[in-house]
Amino acid sequence: MRFDRLRLNGFKSFVDPTDLVIREGLTGVVGPNGCGKSNLLEALRWVMGENRPTAMRGAGMEDVIFAGTSRRSARGHAEVSLGVDNRDRLAPAGFNDEDHFDIVRRITRDAGSAYKIGGKEVRARDVQMLFADASTGAHSPALVRQGQISELINAKPRSRRRILEEAAGISGLYQRRHEAELKLNGAEMNLTRVDDTLDQLSAQAASLARQARAAAKYREIGAALRLAEGVLLYRRWAEAEAARLAAAEALAAAVKTAGEAELASRLAGARREEAEAALPALREEEQVAAAIRQRLAVEREALDEAEARAADAVRALVARIAQLDRDIDREDALNRDAGEVVERLAWERTELDKAGRGHDDRLDAAAARADEAAESLREVEARLAELTDES
Numbered sequence: 001m002r003f004d005r006l007r008l009n010g011f012k013s014f015v016d017p018t019d020l021v022i023r024e025g026l027t028g029v030v031g032p033n034g035c036g037k038s039n040l041l042e043a044l045r046w047v048m049g050e051n052r053p054t055a056m057r058g059a060g061m062e063d064v065i066f067a068g069t070s071r072r073s074a075r076g077h078a079e080v081s082l083g084v085d086n087r088d089r090l091a092p093a094g095f096n097d098e099d100h101f102d103i104v105r106r107i108t109r110d111a112g113s114a115y116k117i118g119g120k121e122v123r124a125r126d127v128q129m130l131f132a133d134a135s136t137g138a139h140s141p142a143l144v145r146q147g148q149i150s151e152l153i154n155a156k157p158r159s160r161r162r163i164l165e166e167a168a169g170i171s172g173l174y175q176r177r178h179e180a181e182l183k184l185n186g187a188e189m190n191l192t193r194v195d196d197t198l199d200q201l202s203a204q205a206a207s208l209a210r211q212a213r214a215a216a217k218y219r220e221i222g223a224a225l226r227l228a229e230g231v232l233l234y235r236r237w238a239e240a241e242a243a244r245l246a247a248a249e250a251l252a253a254a255v256k257t258a259g260e261a262e263l264a265s266r267l268a269g270a271r272r273e274e275a276e277a278a279l280p281a282l283r284e285e286e287q288v289a290a291a292i293r294q295r296l297a298v299e300r301e302a303l304d305e306a307e308a309r310a311a312d313a314v315r316a317l318v319a320r321i322a323q324l325d326r327d328i329d330r331e332d333a334l335n336r337d338a339g340e341v342v343e344r345l346a347w348e349r350t351e352l353d354k355a356g357r358g359h360d361d362r363l364d365a366a367a368a369r370a371d372e373a374a375e376s377l378r379e380v381e382a383r384l385a386e387l388t389d390e391s
């Protein structure tokens with residue numbers, strides 16, 4: 001791969017389109033300090049896909065855009081184009097159809113970089129791989145910056161090996177091997193994921209088979225359920241129809257009963273009116289009857305009291321009679337005693353008379369005893385008279 005031109009437009013100090021023509025043989029750039037020599041090498045690295053702003057001596061990649069001066073305003077984009085002479089068809093496959101093609105990188109503020117090869121938009125990775133296959137690139141040791149020679153002399157064997165591999169043209173193979181390893185790792189990870197997915201799918205398939213069996217059973221049960229529901233609904237309908245007919249009959253009977261009740265109500269109303277018409281006379285009779293009843297109650301109370309008093313009097317008279325009976329018995333006993341005394345006195349008088357005939361003294365004594373007996377008899381008779389009066 002041979003470069004024949006480097007065109008800069010708005011890149012760093014190259015605000016105007018500038019071509020660096022690279023002819024056969026040795027091409028050199030000579031100029032004073034700060035004229036932009038290093039900017040040319042950075043433009044070459046940049047168009048090859050350099051992504052580190054520090055490699056461009058900036059804080060951000062947009063620092064490569066012309067920042068303006070006191071006389072010129074800043075630009076909004078920068079572009080570097082690298083012309084490749086491909087007449088010997090040494091370019092990598094895919095870009096080997098033309099004798100000449102341009103590799104272009106353009107950066108726009110706030111929009112990032114865009115790449116083109118042969119006028120077609122490509123990825124940064126495609127540009128990097130193109131230069132890697134050509135054993136060069138932004139990081140190629142062939143691009144020697146200031147002070148890099150001394151760094152190479154003091155470099156470690158590993159870094160020297162890179163230089164030798166690049167000189168042998170196999171650095172692109174390492175790059176591709178690295179990418180192939182990445183792809184292989186990715187494919188292995190994908191295979192692992194596919195295995196996991198297969199496991200998940202088999203588990204899902206088993207679950208779905210179970211669900212399908214359950215769904216079939218559900219359909220069978222659903223059909224039986226619908227049939228049972230139909231039968232149930234028909235039975236309910238039949239029962240409801242029978243209930244409706246019964247209700248209609250009951251309604252008719254109720255209407256008939258209501259008519260009869262209404263008639264009875266009317267009759268009762270008429271009777272009530274009659275009764276209400278007769279009510280004042282009955283009320284008057286009721287008041288009279290109540291007064292009579294009250295009077296009878298009072299009389300009855302008086303009679304009850306009189307009866308009680310009569311009963312008390314009867315009880316007292318019965319007690320009195322009993323007492324008199326007892327007194328009569330006692331007086332009878334006294335009478336008997338008095339009779340016996342009179343008989344004894346009479347006997348004694350007789351005896352005295354017999355004895356008196358001869359004895360005046362005994363006659364006087366007997367007369368005295370007779371007086372005493374008469375006196376006792378009078379007392380007894382007086383007592384008897386009192387008792388008789390008391391009874």
Ligand code: ATP
Binds near residue numbers: 014033067
């Ligand atoms: P030396 O020989 O001392 O290394 P040089 O010739 O390599 O110098 P460069 O370092 O390539 O010069 O260029 C530096 C110049 O580029 C400075 O004048 C700087 O102002 C200018 N420059 C760098 N970046 C920009 C930018 N974004 N916009 C405008 N000018 C820039």
